[in-house]
Amino acid sequence: MRPIQEIYNQLTSPRKVVITMHQKPDPDAMGSSLALYHFLRQFGHTVTVVSPTNWAGFLNWMPGCDTVLDFESPKGRTEVPAILQQAEWLFCLDFNTLPRTKTLAAPLKALNCVKVLIDHHQQPEVESFDYGVSDTSKSSTSEMVYDFIVGSGHGDKINTDMAECLYAGVIGDTGSFRFPAATAAVHTMVAHLKEVGLQHTQVHENIYDNYLENRLRFIGHVLSNRMEIMYEYNTALIAISKGDLLRFEIKTGDTEGLVNFPLSIQGIKMVGLVIDRDEERKWSFRSKGSVDVNTFARKYFEGGGHFNASGGHTNDSLDQTVKKFKQAVKENALQLQ
Template identity: 65%
Template sequence: MQPIQDIFPLLNEPKQIAITMHQKPDADAMGSTLGLYHFLKQLGHTVQVISPTNWARWLNWMEGVGEVLDYELHKTKADAYLDNTDWLFCLDFNRFDRTKSMAPKIASLECTKILIDHHQEPDVASFQYGIYNTAKSSTCEMVYDFIVQSGYRDKINLFVSECLYAGVVADTGSFRFSSTHATVHHMVAYLKEQGLEHTKVHEALYDNFLENRLRFLGHVLSNRMEVFYELNTALISIPKTDLLKYDIKTGDTEGLVNYPLSIQGIKLVGLVIDRDEERKWSFRSKGNFDCNTFARQYFSGGGHFNASGGRDGESLPETVRKFKNAINENKTLLQ
């Protein structure tokens, strides 16, 4: 994989460009792709954002989201566009399997593939150009760097600013995670100088849910959370019946895994949700417990040191049993 800086001289040559992200995109995935979309459109490129799946309704406020193609719903149209694409930007993921049913199509394309990502252990052989930096707060921060370093800082308009700010806020936990370096605050200061209204973005991200979600959160924290104080670990396991009862949609469980971290002494939180095709895991940790290694070893996942995800084809009771065995195997690291 060649350095992403090598494409800077080529940015002023109009191309057909596709931008994609991981399945079930969050604020960083959608924000980074749309931020890049608004930037590249200003340079005269033909640009299409394609999401592998649907996304949370609370992301629909972002400018340009109405033009995003859901690959599962519009596969024929998306494939036709991809077949004629010159460049494919892959944002906020670093292995094709993170794009679900879109993965075989991406792998088969002969276009130039460009990576911008901040997760660990990228499949660099699959990309011609790119950058990955696990020290960065978010992919949105990396897109900001990409625009600035390419010499087009003047193209950061209000649409770009709102999209990029949303991803930074979400992935830094509103600036409280350790990934919030000085560069993040420098970026936000510049966006504010350009007219960004940060309160508008915060309200769109965090005050934009339905009543049923709040009642669901109360039910889950009261009835689906276990705390293992001797292992400094908390577990939330959510059966499918809960999702149906509270009419939970894509994105409604976002941030739930972080709640048990507020319990004194807790170093690791596991959240598992019973989905149709598999059990989906999220892990969060504090201090020196490596979520990325834990997720890769036990649940076919990965991500960041203190935040990662995984999956399991076993039943909900079986995958919960596996988690409990795993934390016991790692008890020396958790104490």
């Protein structure tokens, strides 16, 4: 994978471009992709954003979100294959291994176009990309897209639509500037976005104050009945059954942020959240300080991500994977003290 700086001088030559992200995109994945979409279109590129799956309804406000194709939808299945075949550039944002794109992985791997990576997760699959940047010190892929735009000498192209998308991605991945990755550079970036015309309050409301009543009742149910605290290991576990999802009519995005709630408990250093999906059990892990959940997820649950935030999955039943988690916690007792 060659340095992304090598494509700076090619940005002004119009091409057919596809931008994609990981499955079930979060604010950073969608925000960084749409910001890049608005940027490249200013140079005359023909740009299509493709999501491997559907996304949370609270992202629909983002400028340009109505143009994004869901690969799993009937329209996406019909239109995306031809669009991919015509692509000259493929930008891969907020993921660094093709399996993170679910059923889109095989079509992406088969493409012969130029593939560009912009990502901040650990252990990138560098052999899958022609150009790129992978930087785990960055707060978000949105920050990296901002750096890409400014570094290419086109910071003047940032408009309010791009600012809203970039800001959404940054607050999503930094916990509204709570996490250590919110460096001075992040705040300098936000200051620039404010100068462009960003109305940050509206972005916060669009992301965090945009749910239905059933989600709040679901959270209350989960915290009361599905949260288990293992004080001897400074760990919390939340296991959500398929029945819980059906009872409260939970949709994509409604469980966003739920894994962070137990971290507010004094002494808790790690949280595991598992959700019983149709095809598999999906894990989310969060931690504080020196507890490495990236390694934990990779070792036990075929996952990975960041040092203090990662995910995983398994085909085991809900009961089986919960037992495996508890055993894994015991094996890592010293690290959790």
